Amino acid sequence: LPPENTVSNIYPQYLPTTNNYQCVGFQSQGAQYGTQGNLRAFDCPSIQITSIAPNNHVEQGSSQDVLAVGGAEGGYSEQSWSRDQLYLPVDPCYRDQALCPSPCSSLSSRSWMSDLSSCESFSHVYDDVEGELRDAAHLALGSPQGSPLGSPGCGGGAFGVELWQQKYQYPLAFSPALSPHQSPRQSPCHSPRTSITEESWLNRRPTSRPSSRPTSPCGKRRSPSPTPGASPRGSVTDDTWVGSPAGALGTLLMSGYQELDVPSKTRRTSGSQLGLLAGQGDPGLEELRTVIPFQDSPGEESREQDGLAELFLQVPSHFSWNKPKPGNPPLFRTSSPPPLDWPLPSQFDQFELKLEVQPRSYHRAHYETEGSRGSIKAATGGHPVVKLSGYNEQPVSLLLFIGTADDRYIRPHSFYQVHRVTGKTVTTTCQEKIMGITKILEIPLLPENNMSASIDCAGILKLRNADIELKKGETDIGRKNTRVRVVFRVAVAQPDGQMLWLQTASVPVECSQRSGQELPQVESFTPLSCSVDGGEEVVITGSNISTQSKVVFMEKGPDGRTLWEMEARVVPEKSSGSSIVVEVPPYNKKTVCPVQVQFYVSNGKRRRSLTQSFTFMPGARRHLAAASQLVKQELWEVDQISHNPPGFSPEPSHHVAYYDSCELPVHCGPPSQNAPRLHHPPAPPAPLQTSVLFPHTTSASHQTSVIPLQTSTVPTQLFSVPPQTSSSGPQGEHSPSLSSRRAFVTPADPQKDSPLSSAGEMLNIKQEPEDQPNLGSLGLQEITLDDGKFYYSFIDL
DNA sequence: TACCTGGAAAAAGAC
DNA sequence: TTGTCTTTTTCCAGG
Numbered sequence: 001l002p003p004e005n006t007v008s009n010i011y012p013q014y015l016p017t018t019n020n021y022q023c024v025g026f027q028s029q030g031a032q033y034g035t036q037g038n039l040r041a042f043d044c045p046s047i048q049i050t051s052i053a054p055n056n057h058v059e060q061g062s063s064q065d066v067l068a069v070g071g072a073e074g075g076y077s078e079q080s081w082s083r084d085q086l087y088l089p090v091d092p093c094y095r096d097q098a099l100c101p102s103p104c105s106s107l108s109s110r111s112w113m114s115d116l117s118s119c120e121s122f123s124h125v126y127d128d129v130e131g132e133l134r135d136a137a138h139l140a141l142g143s144p145q146g147s148p149l150g151s152p153g154c155g156g157g158a159f160g161v162e163l164w165q166q167k168y169q170y171p172l173a174f175s176p177a178l179s180p181h182q183s184p185r186q187s188p189c190h191s192p193r194t195s196i197t198e199e200s201w202l203n204r205r206p207t208s209r210p211s212s213r214p215t216s217p218c219g220k221r222r223s224p225s226p227t228p229g230a231s232p233r234g235s236v237t238d239d240t241w242v243g244s245p246a247g248a249l250g251t252l253l254m255s256g257y258q259e260l261d262v263p264s265k266t267r268r269t270s271g272s273q274l275g276l277l278a279g280q281g282d283p284g285l286e287e288l289r290t291v292i293p294f295q296d297s298p299g300e301e302s303r304e305q306d307g308l309a310e311l312f313l314q315v316p317s318h319f320s321w322n323k324p325k326p327g328n329p330p331l332f333r334t335s336s337p338p339p340l341d342w343p344l345p346s347q348f349d350q351f352e353l354k355l356e357v358q359p360r361s362y363h364r365a366h367y368e369t370e371g372s373r374g375s376i377k378a379a380t381g382g383h384p385v386v387k388l389s390g391y392n393e394q395p396v397s398l399l400l401f402i403g404t405a406d407d408r409y410i411r412p413h414s415f416y417q418v419h420r421v422t423g424k425t426v427t428t429t430c431q432e433k434i435m436g437i438t439k440i441l442e443i444p445l446l447p448e449n450n451m452s453a454s455i456d457c458a459g460i461l462k463l464r465n466a467d468i469e470l471k472k473g474e475t476d477i478g479r480k481n482t483r484v485r486v487v488f489r490v491a492v493a494q495p496d497g498q499m500l501w502l503q504t505a506s507v508p509v510e511c512s513q514r515s516g517q518e519l520p521q522v523e524s525f526t527p528l529s530c531s532v533d534g535g536e537e538v539v540i541t542g543s544n545i546s547t548q549s550k551v552v553f554m555e556k557g558p559d560g561r562t563l564w565e566m567e568a569r570v571v572p573e574k575s576s577g578s579s580i581v582v583e584v585p586p587y588n589k590k591t592v593c594p595v596q597v598q599f600y601v602s603n604g605k606r607r608r609s610l611t612q613s614f615t616f617m618p619g620a621r622r623h624l625a626a627a628s629q630l631v632k633q634e635l636w637e638v639d640q641i642s643h644n645p646p647g648f649s650p651e652p653s654h655h656v657a658y659y660d661s662c663e664l665p666v667h668c669g670p671p672s673q674n675a676p677r678l679h680h681p682p683a684p685p686a687p688l689q690t691s692v693l694f695p696h697t698t699s700a701s702h703q704t705s706v707i708p709l710q711t712s713t714v715p716t717q718l719f720s721v722p723p724q725t726s727s728s729g730p731q732g733e734h735s736p737s738l739s740s741r742r743a744f745v746t747p748a749d750p751q752k753d754s755p756l757s758s759a760g761e762m763l764n765i766k767q768e769p770e771d772q773p774n775l776g777s778l779g780l781q782e783i784t785l786d787d788g789k790f791y792y793s794f795i796d797l
Numbered sequence: 798t799a800c801c802t803g804g805a806a807a808a809a810g811a812c
Numbered sequence: 813t814t815g816t817c818t819t820t821t822t823c824c825a826g827g
Contacts, residue, residue, distance in 0.1 A: 364803085367821060367822070370821090371800060372800065373800095374801050423799080425800090425801095462820090464820085465810095480819075482820095513804085
């Protein structure tokens with residue numbers, strides 16, 4: 001132990017092997033939980049260092065600043081650590097009672113930790129000794145001052161005694177092996193929130209379960225003790241990665257995170273990260289119950305002085321870096337990454353971090369009770385690709401985490417975490433680590449790979465809303481907060497020793513199941529007709545359409561049977577982004593009249609767009625008016641079929657437009673720019689956002705919008721075959737939160753009268769803008785237009 | 798066998 | 813307070 005960092009009451013097994021020490025976290029800890037009320041004073045004279053490193057787990061790179069958290073399989077063998085941070089060791093000795101008889105043993109650590117984390121322990125039940133020890137290791141040992149030895153002088157002794165007494169009135173809840181070492185003095189630094197601690201503690205001790213989660217009937221959890229440092233599925237890539245130069249750099253980049261024993265339920269995702277994951281139940285996540293008390297979160301600096309936050313010392317950020325001001329270079333004095341909720345530019349000087357291939361706009365996240373749902377994929381079928389431009393000298397470490405996708409600054413998402421995907425199909429090495437409470441993946445960017453990486457190792461884990469929302473201080477809500485961004489960061493060492501940090505984020509990615517999310521949506525296409533000979537190229541634009549999509553033309557009979565069907569040839573070289581060019585197949589028979597057929601875009605089984613009308617013209621080619629903009633549809637919502645009086649639109653200021661199918665609609669404009677906002681604020685412009693906020697057209701209205709005169713001859717045909725099936729039903733796909741409504745009325749249906757009529761029933765089609773319309777499931781196909789007429793009822797947004 | 802997917806039932810929450 | 817509907821979470825089956 002370096003003399004300058006000597007702490008008299010540190011036990012050898014916790015002594016660092018590195019020379020890097022600082023007093024930051026340690027002192028913070030002491031002050032934080034001191035009884036003197038001075039939260040910031042370094043008033044624990046007997047303690048002078050903040051970090052302890054494990055003897056046996058510091059790796060070669062220990063001389064560097066490294067991440068001290070997130071060890072795999074309960075250990076931290078892959079991480080070394082150093083200054084600017086606390087080490088959170090899970091030393092086997094520490095964990096093993098038999099091998100660790102000293103007062104530093106886990107029992108006392110646990111005691112300290114539990115007491116200390118009184119706020120946190122409200123939602124934690126440490127029946128799982130192992131998990132508790134692990135937590136203790138993280139929290140207590142991470143702060144020497146918080147060590148079991150914690151001197152009475154460290155303050156908080158009275159609380160320690162009290163809490164200790166409270167806790168150990170229930171010895172069965174603890175490992176007996178711990179008791180001999182458990183002393184009130186070992187709980188020196190805890191929150192004075194005695195009553196709360198007491199109450200929660202007493203009330204919640206009894207249960208014995210592996211998780212602090214609410215009881216779950218599911219026994220499928222695959223990660224009985226996942227650790228933040230590594231995927232429970234092994235670490236196939238860890239070895240190589242860690243041993244590589246990039247790995248070393250990676251650990252370097254991960255340094256500087258102090259893990260303070262701040263009560264868990266204080267995190268405010270909208271601001272500085274004061275808080276912890278609480279009640280995760282997942283031991284691995286519980287291990288995250290450490291914080292990075294950055295107080296420099298955008299706009300949040302001064303707002304953390306309330307409540308619990310006041311009780312905890314926030315480590316001055318200037319110990320490590322200064323937040324760059326707008327326009328200033330994102331340079332930092334240390335290799336420690338800036339807080340994850342700090343905005344960083346994607347480009348500076350010649351350096352640019354770019355997401356060359358965006359992820360698909362939809363990725364169904366998996367719950368802890370589920371198996372992995374694979375890695376995030378790109379819309380094109382591969383995986384997202386990230387590239388660092390302007391630098392090609394040495395390997396650098398790319399950090400990846402799951403961020404928010406609302407209109408505020410990007411910050412770690414409270415309800416989603418990145419998850420390392422392993423398996424034979426994963427080619428990219430990466431490590432899963434923890435920064436504060438946020439899981440991150442560390443991926444090497446190698447010069448030999450042109451400083452780019454295909455992100456095929458990143459999945460998304462969904463945390464249960466209840467677990468997160470229960471956290472004290474958590475302001476975000478999980479419900480409908482299902483969109484994320486994949487955020488990438490990288491640090492480039494500058495000649496002057498500073499680190500240039502760049503960040504880029506993906507387009508929003510929808511993470512809920514939403515069966516219709518991946519359905520291709522046709523917004524427009526042109527031309528609208530061609531000769532029966534086919535061969536014409538049709539440009540189809542919409543969302544979830546790619547060159548991988550198939551376009552199938554078909555003709556349905558009045559009974560719904562498919563009379564003819566043929567897949568169109570995709571012209572990939574002319575297709576791009578959200579549009580696809582296909583060659584219309586020839587119609588199968590001669591005709592002297594225009595023939596109305598349909599086509600749909602398919603992304604695979606059960607992933608078909610609604611059908612679009614297309615017309616084969618006899619003889620010479622003759623295009624219908626390519627008013628593709630007319631294809632733009634209004635949003636329809638089928639809602640309250642039995643709730644609304646006939647012809648009644650529940651919203652005021654609606655106007656009704658009557659159309660004869662023999663005419664092009666007078667009004668069928670594009671979705672209103674006043675489209676209702678999402679439950680949560682929309683993210684910055686991005687493909688998904690666009691498609692969601694302004695849902696794409698649907699076949700039904702497409703058809704009704706663009707069907708020319710002659711199409712009235714086959715109105716039933718248009719709706720006779722549900723283009724899509726959905727198990728969700730009309731309501732299942734839609735939310736009631738939409739503020740706008742439009743009524744779709746078909747007087748032809750005896751059961752559905754005109755909106756102007758008092759008889760019949762109005763079919764009110766409701767659609768939340770963030771949802772992809774799935775009119776096929778809304779029953780539109782059942783609408784018959786006996787007289788070729790139908791009505792629209794528009795309600796102003 | 799483990800992982801990955803899609804679907805859907807059950808549960809929970811919102812209205 | 814209750815019923816309905818939406819969304820979340822869990823479970824299942826199959827590739």
